[in-house]
Structures are given as C-alpha cells and as structure tokens.
Amino acid sequence: MERLVGGAGPLVLGSVGLWVMYYLMQRLRLKNRLQDSVVVITGASSGLGKECAHVFHAAGARLILCGRNQTRLQELAQELGEPTDGNRQTYTPRTVTFDLSNTETVAAAGEEILKCYGHVDVLINNAGISYRGSIIDTHVSVQRDVMETNFFGPVALTQAILPSMVQRRSGHVVAISSVQGRIAIPYRSAYAASKHATQAYFDCLRAEVERFGLQVTVISPGYIRTNLSFNAVTGDGSQYGVMDKTTATGRDPVEVAHSVLRAVNQRQKDVLLAGPLPTVAVYIRTLWPALFFKLMASRARKEQRLKEE
Ligand SMILES: NC(=O)c1ccc[n+]([C@@H]2O[C@H](COP(=O)([O-])OP(=O)(O)OC[C@H]3O[C@@H](n4cnc5c(N)ncnc54)[C@H](OP(=O)(O)O)[C@@H]3O)[C@@H](O)[C@H]2O)c1
Ligand SMILES: *[C@@H]1O[C@H](CO)[C@@H](O)[C@H](O)[C@H]1NC(C)=O
Numbered sequence: 001m002e003r004l005v006g007g008a009g010p011l012v013l014g015s016v017g018l019w020v021m022y023y024l025m026q027r028l029r030l031k032n033r034l035q036d037s038v039v040v041i042t043g044a045s046s047g048l049g050k051e052c053a054h055v056f057h058a059a060g061a062r063l064i065l066c067g068r069n070q071t072r073l074q075e076l077a078q079e080l081g082e083p084t085d086g087n088r089q090t091y092t093p094r095t096v097t098f099d100l101s102n103t104e105t106v107a108a109a110g111e112e113i114l115k116c117y118g119h120v121d122v123l124i125n126n127a128g129i130s131y132r133g134s135i136i137d138t139h140v141s142v143q144r145d146v147m148e149t150n151f152f153g154p155v156a157l158t159q160a161i162l163p164s165m166v167q168r169r170s171g172h173v174v175a176i177s178s179v180q181g182r183i184a185i186p187y188r189s190a191y192a193a194s195k196h197a198t199q200a201y202f203d204c205l206r207a208e209v210e211r212f213g214l215q216v217t218v219i220s221p222g223y224i225r226t227n228l229s230f231n232a233v234t235g236d237g238s239q240y241g242v243m244d245k246t247t248a249t250g251r252d253p254v255e256v257a258h259s260v261l262r263a264v265n266q267r268q269k270d271v272l273l274a275g276p277l278p279t280v281a282v283y284i285r286t287l288w289p290a291l292f293f294k295l296m297a298s299r300a301r302k303e304q305r306l307k308e309e
C-alpha cells in the first residue's frame with residue numbers, strides 16, 4: 001500500500017501542479033483578453049451601456065461609444081479619458097452618433113466605426129427601447145418603430161461590421177436581449193416580439209459564423225435599475241415617463257455590466273441573468289405551456305384591474 005502511494009505521489013503532485021499552472025495561465029489569458037481590444041457599445045449614453053463603458057474601459061479596451069445623444073456620449077468619453085492611477089493602459093473613447101431606428105444611416109455609421117481603428121473586436125448591441133400598452137390600443141407603426149430600434153438597427157449594424165470580422169477570422173458579437181426574449185409578458189407585445197426576434201437572429205448567426213472562429217453571445221437580463229421604463233413608448237407613440245417599481249427595484253446596472261464583461265471574457269454563448277422566478281417561468285413556457293398561458297392570462301387580468309382602479 002505504502003509503496004503504491006509512494007509511487008503515485010509524485011505523479012499526483014505533478015498532475016496537480018500542471019493543472020494549477022494551466023488554470024493560472026488560463027485566468028491570466030482571460031484577464032488580459034480585452035486589453036487594447038476594440039469594443040463598440042451601442043446605447044452607451046445611459047443605463048447598462050454606460051456602465052459597460054466604465055467596465056470595459058477599465059479592462060483596457062479601446063472603446064467606440066454609440067447613441068443618439070452626442071452631448072452625453074462626449075461627456076462620458078471625456079470622463080473616461082481622464083488619467084487614473086491604475087497600472088493598466090486605458091484609452092480615451094471615440095464616439096459615433098447615429099439613430100438605430102433609421103437603418104439606412106446605420107450602414108454609414110458602421111463604416112465610420114470601422115474607420116476608427118480599422119477593425120472591431122467586440123460589438124455590443126445594447127441600445128434598446130421599451131414599450132407599455134395593450135395591443136388593441138397600439139398603432140401598428142409603434143410596433144414597427146420598436147422593432148426598428150431593437151431588432152433591425154442591431155441587425156443592420158452587425159451586418160455592417162460582420163464582413164470585416166469574417167475576413168480577419170476574429171470577432172465577438174454580443175446582443176443584450178431580455179428575459180422577455182424568452183417569455184412574452186402581456187402589455188409588452190412590441191418589446192417582447194423584438195427581443196424574441198433578437199434571440200432567434202443571433203442564435204442563427206452564432207451557428208453560421210462558428211466556422212470563421214467568431215463568437216456570438218446573447219445575454220437575457222431581468223429587470224435592471226435604469227431609465228428603460230421611463231423612456232418606454234406607449235401605444236400612441238408618446239413617452240411612458242414612469243419609473244416602474246419593477247425597474248426601480250431591479251439589479252444594479254454596474255453588477256450587470258460586470259456579468260457582460262465576464263460573458264465576453266469567457267466566451268459564453270447564452271446567458272440568462274434573472275432571478276429564480278423568471279428563470280422558472282422560462283422553463284414552464286417550454287415544458288408546460290398550458291400552465292404558462294394560464295399564468296399570463298391571470299397576470300393580464302390583474303394588470304387591467306389595477307389600471308381601471
Ligand atoms: N432595464 C431593464 O430592466 C432591462 C431588462 C432587460 C434588458 N434590458 C435591455 O438593456 C439594454 C439597455 O437598456 P437600459 O436599461 O440601459 O435603458 P436606457 O437607460 O433607457 O438606455 C437605452 C440606451 O439606448 C439608446 N437608444 C435608444 N433608442 C435608440 C436609437 N433609436 N438609436 C440609438 N440609440 C438608442 C439610448 O441612447 P440615446 O438616448 O442617446 O439614443 C440609451 O443609451 C436594452 O436593450 C434593454 O432592452 C433592460
Ligand atoms: C435617468 O434620467 C435622469 C434624467 O434624465 C438622469 O438624471 C439619470 O442619470 C438617468 N439615470 C440613469 C441610470 O441613466
């Protein structure tokens with residue numbers, strides 16, 4: 001027995017040593033993956049996009065910040081450009097201003113983005129708009145507008161950047177979807193539809209570009225404490241202008257931004273970032289749809305009652 005252990009000892013120790021070395025090297029490699037990399041963030045002027053900008057900037061990325069509001073983007077770029085005492089090299093972000101809902105201008109914006117550094121390593125499709133309203137009272141044009149911003153905009157931008165990624169055999173496309181890309185909640189039709197479309201499109205993309213060595217990540221968060229509900233549109237196209245309680249008590253956007261960074265570093269393919277209840281709901285939708293539909297109908301009745309009170 002003793003002889004056996006004595007014989008195996010060095011072998012075991014050696015294997016453990018090798019494994020620890022491999023693990024540490026892997027961690028180091030993952031840690032440094034974003035240093036100097038070119039990262040595009042849409043919707044960087046507020047909420048999750050802004051926090052992603054902070055986190056990726058601190059990781060040493062060369063950022064290109066996008067949004068409609070040039071003032072806010074410039075303020076953020078300036079803030080991030082100020083020297084810090086960290087030992088990592090950081091870069092002053094560039095900004096490219098454009099409206100995602102106007103797909104004709106998105107291709108031109110894609111060119112402008114590519115001109116900044118000649119290539120893009122990570123494209124984070126984060127910008128989006130939410131919606132509140134009943135289908136009966138909602139103009140088709142509003143359904144279309146939400147789809148333009150949340151779906152066709154990211155599609156047009158991704159396809160403007162993609163050929164360069166394919167040519168370089170390197171690149172990572174991220175889509176910030178939502179739990180509502182997995183389950184449809186009543187009075188959120190336009191938003192849920194746009195996020196379901198997002199999930200489907202980027203799932204197809206992932207399979208199609210794997211042979212070029214490209215990565216695709218879809219991230220589906222639950223409620224995050226941002227201005228999303230405040231900025232949401234209603235059935236007649238006007239601004240909702242209410243900070244919903246669910247959003248106000250949602251996750252800290254800083255925390256979610258760190259999860260986005262981790263997903264990119266670890267090249268995760270699909271991430272559901274929600275609490276236990278929405279996660280269970282996603283499974284019920286798949287495994288027991290009849291129950292899911294009952295629950296949603298009762299939720300719709302409850303919401304209608306509250307509105308009438
Ligand atoms: N907050 C949540 O509870 C939650 C939950 C799940 C998923 N998400 C997703 O997270 C992402 C970020 O949202 P957020 O919560 O950070 O909301 P937010 O604070 O309202 O930020 C939305 C961002 O999108 C940009 N944007 C909106 N419409 C645009 C357009 N037509 N063209 C270009 N940019 C546009 C806005 O920039 P400008 O105003 O400068 O254009 C803004 O920076 C969205 O995709 C959202 O669906 C949010
Ligand atoms: C939400 O909007 C208000 C007013 O425009 C702004 O002061 C605040 O910083 C925004 N919050 C976030 C998290 O972006």
Ligand SMILES: *[C@@H]1O[C@H](CO)[C@@H](O)[C@H](O)[C@H]1NC(C)=O
Nearest residue numbers: 045068069070071072073075
């Ligand atoms: C852009 O952001 C600035 C600063 O938050 C704000 O004062 C201005 O009204 C915004 N412009 C538009 C067009 O929303």
